[in-house]
Amino acid sequence: MPWRVWNWSIERKLPLLFTGLLAIVVAGFTWAAYRQVRGSAVSGANERLQRVTSQLVDLLGASVRQLVTNARGVAESPAVRSYLRAPFAGVRADALTALQPPPATTQMVVATELWDANGTRALTTRADLPPLPRETAQSLLRSLDTTATPTIGAIRHLGGSDTLVYPVIAPVRDRGELLGYVVRLRRISGSSQGGRQLAQLIGSDAALYFGNADGDLWTDFSAVVPGPPVDVGDAHGLIEYRREGGARYLAAPARIPATPWMVLVEFPRAPVLAPAHTFLLRMGTVGLLLVVTGAAATWGLSRRMRALQAQVAARTHELQESETRLRGVTETAYDAIIAASAEGNITYWNPGAARMFGYAPNEVLGQPLTMLMPERYRDPHRQGIARYVATRDARVVGRTVELEGRRKDGREFPLELSLATADTPAGIAFTGIIRDITERKRIEAALRETNAELESFSYSVSHDLRAPLRAIHGFARILIEDHRAQLDPEAQRLLGVIDDNTKRMGQLIDDLLAFSRLGRKELDTTRVDMTELVRGIADGLRRAEEDRALEVAVDRLPPARGDRDLLRQAITNLLQNAVKFTRRRPAARIEVGTRADGGETVYFVKDNGAGFDQRYAGKLFGVFQRLHRLDEFEGTGVGLAIVQRIIHRHGGRVWAEGRVDEGATFYFTLPGAPGA
Amino acid sequence: MHAHEVEILLVEDNPQDAELTLRALKQRNLANQVFTCHDGAEALEFFFGETPHGLREIGVVPKVILLDLKLPKVDGLEVLRRLKEDDRTKTIPVVVLTSSREEPDIARAYRLGANSYIVKPVDFEAFARAVSDVGLYWLLLNHPPQ
Numbered sequence: 107m108p109w110r111v112w113n114w115s116i117e118r119k120l121p122l123l124f125t126g127l128l129a130i131v132v133a134g135f136t137w138a139a140y141r142q143v144r145g146s147a148v149s150g151a152n153e154r155l156q157r158v159t160s161q162l163v164d165l166l167g168a169s170v171r172q173l174v175t176n177a178r179g180v181a182e183s184p185a186v187r188s189y190l191r192a193p194f195a196g197v198r199a200d201a202l203t204a205l206q207p208p209p210a211t212t213q214m215v216v217a218t219e220l221w222d223a224n225g226t227r228a229l230t231t232r233a234d235l236p237p238l239p240r241e242t243a244q245s246l247l248r249s250l251d252t253t254a255t256p257t258i259g260a261i262r263h264l265g266g267s268d269t270l271v272y273p274v275i276a277p278v279r280d281r282g283e284l285l286g287y288v289v290r291l292r293r294i295s296g297s298s299q300g301g302r303q304l305a306q307l308i309g310s311d312a313a314l315y316f317g318n319a320d321g322d323l324w325t326d327f328s329a330v331v332p333g334p335p336v337d338v339g340d341a342h343g344l345i346e347y348r349r350e351g352g353a354r355y356l357a358a359p360a361r362i363p364a365t366p367w368m369v370l371v372e373f374p375r376a377p378v379l380a381p382a383h384t385f386l387l388r389m390g391t392v393g394l395l396l397v398v399t400g401a402a403a404t405w406g407l408s409r410r411m412r413a414l415q416a417q418v419a420a421r422t423h424e425l426q427e428s429e430t431r432l433r434g435v436t437e438t439a440y441d442a443i444i445a446a447s448a449e450g451n452i453t454y455w456n457p458g459a460a461r462m463f464g465y466a467p468n469e470v471l472g473q474p475l476t477m478l479m480p481e482r483y484r485d486p487h488r489q490g491i492a493r494y495v496a497t498r499d500a501r502v503v504g505r506t507v508e509l510e511g512r513r514k515d516g517r518e519f520p521l522e523l524s525l526a527t528a529d530t531p532a533g534i535a536f537t538g539i540i541r542d543i544t545e546r547k548r549i550e551a552a553l554r555e556t557n558a559e560l561e562s563f564s565y566s567v568s569h570d571l572r573a574p575l576r577a578i579h580g581f582a583r584i585l586i587e588d589h590r591a592q593l594d595p596e597a598q599r600l601l602g603v604i605d606d607n608t609k610r611m612g613q614l615i616d617d618l619l620a621f622s623r624l625g626r627k628e629l630d631t632t633r634v635d636m637t638e639l640v641r642g643i644a645d646g647l648r649r650a651e652e653d654r655a656l657e658v659a660v661d662r663l664p665p666a667r668g669d670r671d672l673l674r675q676a677i678t679n680l681l682q683n684a685v686k687f688t689r690r691r692p693a694a695r696i697e698v699g700t701r702a703d704g705g706e707t708v709y710f711v712k713d714n715g716a717g718f719d720q721r722y723a724g725k726l727f728g729v730f731q732r733l734h735r736l737d738e739f740e741g742t743g744v745g746l747a748i749v750q751r752i753i754h755r756h757g758g759r760v761w762a763e764g765r766v767d768e769g770a771t772f773y774f775t776l777p778g779a780p781g782a
Numbered sequence: 783m784h785a786h787e788v789e790i791l792l793v794e795d796n797p798q799d800a801e802l803t804l805r806a807l808k809q810r811n812l813a814n815q816v817f818t819c820h821d822g823a824e825a826l827e828f829f830f831g832e833t834p835h836g837l838r839e840i841g842v843v844p845k846v847i848l849l850d851l852k853l854p855k856v857d858g859l860e861v862l863r864r865l866k867e868d869d870r871t872k873t874i875p876v877v878v879l880t881s882s883r884e885e886p887d888i889a890r891a892y893r894l895g896a897n898s899y900i901v902k903p904v905d906f907e908a909f910a911r912a913v914s915d916v917g918l919y920w921l922l923l924n925h926p927p928q
Contacts, residue, residue: 569880570881573881574798575904576798576802576903577802579906580802581798581802584906608904609905
């Protein structure tokens with residue numbers, strides 16, 4: 107897979123970028139700081155070295171002056187002069203005595219010699235040491251400006267031995283004439299202890315070297331040592347070099363005035379730079395930590411960002427889905443869905459609205475809602491919106507109202523409007539769902555017409571059917587009353603049958619009309635005290651049946667909500683029913699009560715009468731349906747149909763349970779009953 | 783029979799109902815001064831007309847009017863309205879006597895000033911009792927304003 111950083115997600119790129127930048131900054135800063143610390147370590151070391159070196163130079167210079175003074179003392183001795191003028195045996199002893207070094211320095215002086223002006227050895231305190239070859243001696247004298255003042259020569263090995271010596275040479279004069287030289291060979295201090303002590307003073311594992319300025323010989327005051335690998339003769343200040351083996355050193359060389367010598371203080375570079383290195387290490391560690399922490403933080407941040415991003419994406423997706431769903435609903439709704447701003451301008455117009463009003467979206471969007479209304483509604487509408495926006499006093503909002511709308515072609519039509527509002531950042535937004543109720547209105551009108559017809563039909567039935575019946579009944583009665591004498595018993599019986607049947611027919615018509623009226627009567631709903639209502643009815647019935655052993659037990663009943671008159675009618679019918687069907691019981695018992703059934707109050711009327719076959723329970727409540735023969739129990743079969751219609755109009759249920767000869771129980775419910 | 787003798791005016795289109803009504807009144811000896819109109823127009827004529835029957839005389843006032851509501855030509859409610867609108871007739875008690883139990887009729891009849899309302903039952907005995915009770919009450923017990 108190719109390494110394509112720029113194709114990475116921001117979540118991976120960002121921490122990488124940040125870590126990179128952080129690393130560069132930290133590294134840069136660390137390096138700069140390191141350079142500074144290192145520079146100051148080196149310059150400190152330099153300063154220390156220079157100081158030490160210059161002190162050494164001063165010290166050695168003073169020591170050299172002392173040696174020179176001593177040598178001059180010897181050169182001015184008369185015995186020495188005498189011996190050089192005339193090397194007689196008589197002055198030889200005096201001259202030798204004069205050549206002897208001061209007692210304190212005996213150890214340091216290898217030999218003291220007298221040379222003639224040509225460099226030939228005339229006398230020595232150490233006859234066992236061979237004289238310098240003539241050329242060497244003369245070259246030594248030439249190299250030194252010894253004609254005027256004593257001077258000091260380069261260090262060299264004594265003979266072929268390891269002993270290092272240097273000559274202190276003082277010219278011997280007498281009244282301006284050069285007679286020869288006093289040459290005193292002094293050894294280099296036999297121990298390096300001084301040097302080491304000095305080095306310890308300087309610290310940093312320093313080493314003190316001492317040598318000829320031409321670099322041919324270096325010593326640490328005890329032995330010959332390898333000199334610095336560079337020419338230090340003309341060097342100033344601090345120099346740096348690498349010795350064999352790779353170790354690096356810092357060194358400060360200095361010439362010792364009035365000698366061909368140099369001192370060199372040298373120490374390894376590592377200890378000097380150690381603090382700088384430690385610093386670098388620490389800085390590096392801190393920097394690394396910083397970078398790692400930064401990287402981790404950025405990674406965390408980036409992950410958090412990524413999570414947030416994912417969350418936002420998910421929310422957006424949800425929102426889109428919900429919007430799509432909502433759009434689907436509004437786009438396919440048959441009803442018109444219209445949204446409007448607080449100013450009453452249309453902001454949304456669904457296809458249903460286009461279908462209903464006849465305007466395409468581009469004709470109405472941004473236009474005032476009033477264009478959808480007949481003229482007479484426009485002012486009230488504007489005032490309504492202004493009032494709602496100002497006071498939130500809702501007269502239409504949150505309800506469903508019936509109004510008229512105006513189509514594009516100017517036709518008006520009835521509509522039903524449900525108006526909702528929402529507070530949006532841009533202000534109140536109104537959303538209306540509008541249903542074209544033209545068809546419903548038409549059906550309502552037709553229904554009203556049908557009702558009116560039905561009413562008129564009922565009226566006709568009531569009036570026109572009853573009149574002939576009344577005539578039949580009336581004239582049959584007249585026949586019986588006025589012409590009894592002429593009628594034989596069979597004729598009288600037949601007239602009795604006519605009489606009975608006309609009465610019954612009248613009752614049927616009355617019941618039918620009562621039943622039909624129930625469907626049209628408006629419910630006058632109030633709180634009804636069922637206990638009082640039922641007890642009142644029961645008392646009336648008991649009075650009417652005084653000659654019977656009839657017990658009507660009415661429990662305390664929870665109150666109900668309903669039309670008092672209709673409920674009275676229903677309960678009367680139920681109780682009359684019970685009274686009727688218990689007629690053959692020697693001890694009739696009717697019980698009215700309630701039971702709770704899943705939070706619902708169920709009223710019941712129970713009797714111990716004739717009962718019925720449960721298989722026919724469904725027929726009980728049908729109009730003109732009877733389960734008993736007329737000669738057993740009279741009735742038109744309308745009473746229970748009326749009960750059912752009343753209970754249904756209250757939104758309740760009614761049903762019955764019974765067994766033949768074991769009584770019946772009628773149950774009903776009345777929803778919307780307030781708690782007991 | 784002279785109009786001034788009229789004590790009960792029966793407005794009834796159905797001859798059988800009229801006969802039964804009269805019989806019921808007769809049983810209480812109230813039928814002597816009953817005059818029957820057979821439709822609404824005839825009833826209005828009785829009071830306000832230009833004497834097609836020669837019956838109208840100023841000052842002839844029945845003691846009670848038994849008025850059927852469902853009448854040919856001019857219906858009972860219209861007759862009632864006209865009677866109660868006219869100062870000469872508005873104090874005559876009107877008993878609405880009809881088969882209709884329809885509530886709008888009852889309410890409208892009372893609104894127009896009917897003094898009583900009786901639904902004619904199919905049952906002859908009940909019918910006779912109702913008619914004769916009303917007749918008796920209005921003729922014998924009620925004192926019309928002077």
